[in-house]
Amino acid sequence: MRLRFEGTVFPLTVLSQNMADLYGYMPKVDAGAVSKEILSPMPGSLVSVAVDIGQEVLEGQELCVIEAMKMQNSIAAPLTGKIKSINYNIGDSVQEEDLLLEFE
Numbered sequence: 001m002r003l004r005f006e007g008t009v010f011p012l013t014v015l016s017q018n019m020a021d022l023y024g025y026m027p028k029v030d031a032g033a034v035s036k037e038i039l040s041p042m043p044g045s046l047v048s049v050a051v052d053i054g055q056e057v058l059e060g061q062e063l064c065v066i067e068a069m070k071m072q073n074s075i076a077a078p079l080t081g082k083i084k085s086i087n088y089n090i091g092d093s094v095q096e097e098d099l100l101l102e103f104e
Contacts, residue, residue: 002060009059036084036103038075040094044068049090051101055083063101066094079103 003010015023044066051063057077066073081103088094 004060035078036081037099038063038078038101038103040066040096040098040100041075042066042068042073043095044073044093046088046090046092046094046100047072049086049088051083051086053083053086057081057083075100 001012001014003012013023045068047065047067049064050061051057057063057080059077059080061077062074063077063083064075066075084102084104086101087099094100
């Protein structure tokens with residue numbers, strides 16, 4: 001989970017005592033390993049795109065919405081940055097792991 005307070009994002013992990021004991025054995029993820037590519041998490045239809053090429057976006061900001069099985073799924077920015085490319089238009093069908101957007 002991420003907690004946002006006054007514009008700052010803090011990583012937050014809530015675990016049971018048993019899980020907290022085991023958490024120390026989990027491999028650590030490199031904090032700088034956030035991808036600059038936004039891939040479609042599922043097949044569906046691109047319903048809306050909330051950003052433009054060259055626009056600065058904040059981490060957590062909505063980038064686009066994909067409709068799959070009559071449900072709309074919002075795709076949020078994993079990082080703060082500038083949009084480099086948008087590879088699909090509204091109404092296009094997308095497959096799982098299609099490259100939707102790229103950051104600079």
